[in-house]
Structures are given as structure tokens and as C-alpha cells.
Amino acid sequence: ASDSVSVSQFPTLTRYVMAKTHDNELAILLMALQLACKATSRACNKAGIAMLFGLAGEVNSTGDDQKKLDVLSNEIFIDALTNCGACSILVSEENEEPIFVPQDKAGRFVVAFDPLDGSSNIDCNVSTGTIFAVYEKTSDKYGAATELVITFKGHGVHRFTLDPSLGEFVHIQAHIKMPEGGGKKIYSCNEGNSRNWDAAIKSIVAKWKDSDKPYAARYVGSMVSDVHRTILYGGIYLYPADAKSAQGKLRVLYEGFPMAFIMEQAGGSASCGLFKGKLQRLLDIVPTSIHEKCPVVIGCNRDVEAVLNEYKALGLA
Numbered sequence: 001a002s003d004s005v006s007v008s009q010f011p012t013l014t015r016y017v018m019a020k021t022h023d024n025e026l027a028i029l030l031m032a033l034q035l036a037c038k039a040t041s042r043a044c045n046k047a048g049i050a051m052l053f054g055l056a057g058e059v060n061s062t063g064d065d066q067k068k069l070d071v072l073s074n075e076i077f078i079d080a081l082t083n084c085g086a087c088s089i090l091v092s093e094e095n096e097e098p099i100f101v102p103q104d105k106a107g108r109f110v111v112a113f114d115p116l117d118g119s120s121n122i123d124c125n126v127s128t129g130t131i132f133a134v135y136e137k138t139s140d141k142y143g144a145a146t147e148l149v150i151t152f153k154g155h156g157v158h159r160f161t162l163d164p165s166l167g168e169f170v171h172i173q174a175h176i177k178m179p180e181g182g183g184k185k186i187y188s189c190n191e192g193n194s195r196n197w198d199a200a201i202k203s204i205v206a207k208w209k210d211s212d213k214p215y216a217a218r219y220v221g222s223m224v225s226d227v228h229r230t231i232l233y234g235g236i237y238l239y240p241a242d243a244k245s246a247q248g249k250l251r252v253l254y255e256g257f258p259m260a261f262i263m264e265q266a267g268g269s270a271s272c273g274l275f276k277g278k279l280q281r282l283l284d285i286v287p288t289s290i291h292e293k294c295p296v297v298i299g300c301n302r303d304v305e306a307v308l309n310e311y312k313a314l315g316l317a
């Protein structure tokens, strides 16, 4: 990693945050998030032994079956964030209502998170992960100023990996940029929904499949994994609106916004495609409820532009 912080003997995430932001409250928040990530990672590693696989029997705020690890990871994040002194509101995919931190333990940040994204993959050991976005409270109405943990406006995208021997997230890659020219020709979407897609999405995916050098289809079903691969290898991830779900499936505050922000900071693009009658940059939407959904079309400029141009070519935008 070429970043100055990483030359120290222990290039930890906490040191990175302090060196780049000089913001103690944010550093404390990051330490709470790291603790929750480590505890969740430990639970997932032990899940098979501790019989944590399987359904917890409840459903979450968006109707997904809630698995035991979902419930446990949600409790871990809520506990860590409520008691760190840096947060005032928590928004979790697993909770219908926002969680208001008691005034005597509240801080200036609002954190929206999906504690275990892609949890449908847990039992078959396919990768899952946590998505979180840190918003700074701008008024008592909590404006949506977008400031994300892994990338800070102007500081680029950085990769930290948990070193079990240290129990720390260590800086392993600095200033990540998507591959020149768009990288590998990969499209990532759930084609099981294709009969409900609009004409432009159907048409562009068909072109990718029928081109002289066809695109490869890669779809894990965990946004964390699919977007991570897209940033590192190139290509596009899309969960578009369709005839059944006019707003798509993914949630703005803790899936759309954080992934769009990181993608743009890595030199890619993040759109909703055609949404509410126009081609819409994802980070320009203004959600009016905490679990609001939005279509997601994110990836390298080459492929996102191809989607937007298809709408125009078909006279749909």
C-alpha cells in the first residue's frame, strides 16, 4: 500500500482514520464498528459448531427470513454502536424503526447498516458481509450528509483486512481504482427476474451475452461479494427496477448509498437507471423513509454508460 499511514509497523484502520481525519469521535465510532465486525466474523466462523445456522423463525423489516446469525449480528452492532458514545440514531435492515441512542450516550453520527448482507448464503458457506454507511447529523432532523467509513470524500478507497493474530483491521491496499477501460467483461444480476425487466435492461444484457466476446455472468447473491468483485475486477452489478418492484429490491440508506459512494470514489459510476421517469444518479436521490428502496446499476463507466445509452437508444429516456 503506498499510503503514508501504511508504512508504520501496525497500519491499522484506527491509525488510518486518525491520520487522515484527526477526528477522535469518528475514530471511536470506527473502533466500535471494528469490534462489531470482529464479533460477527467470529460468530460466522463458529456458526457450524455453535448451531447458529438455520432460520431464527422471524422475518426482518423487509420480509426476508431472519437467520440466527442475522439476529446475533444485529444485536452485536446495536450494542457496539449504542455504547460507543458517537452515534445518535441507528438504522438497521433488521429493525422496522430507527433506534434512538439515549441522550447521555449519544454522539454526532447516524449509522445505517445491514449487519449480515446476503444472509441467504450463510448455510452454504458462500461469503456474506456487513454493509454500513456513516452519516453526519446536520440538524435535529438528521440530514443525509454521506460520509462512508471505508472511503472518505477525497481520500479514495482503501482495503483493510482483519488480521486475526492482531485482532485489528490492517491496511492492505490504498487508493483502489477500478481497472482501466472497465476491466473484465462481467455482468452481475439475478436473471431470474429478467422477464420483469424493462426493454432497455433486457436489451443490454442480451447484447452482453451475444457479443463477439460474450460477458461472463457472475452472481453470488450477496451484494457485498458482487460489488467487491466489481470494484477489483471491473464489470457491472445491477439490481434494476422491474414490473414487480418499481423501486427495485435494495435499500437506499444501507445498500444503495454506501455502495454507490465507494464505487464513485473508485472511479466507477452509480446510477438507478431509469427511475421516476429519468436517468438518475444514485447518490442524487433523497429517500423519505429509512427502508426506502432504489434500483441499483453500479460498476465501471464503460458498462453503466452502456445501460444508460440503451435507454436513450430505445427512446425511453
Ligand code: P6P
Pocket: 064, 117, 118, 119, 120, 190, 221, 222, 223, 224, 226, 249, 250
Ligand atoms: P435476490 C441479499 O438479500 C440482498 O440484499 C443483496 O445482498 C443481494 O445482492 C440481493 O439481495 C440478492 O437478491 O433477489 O437475487 O436473491
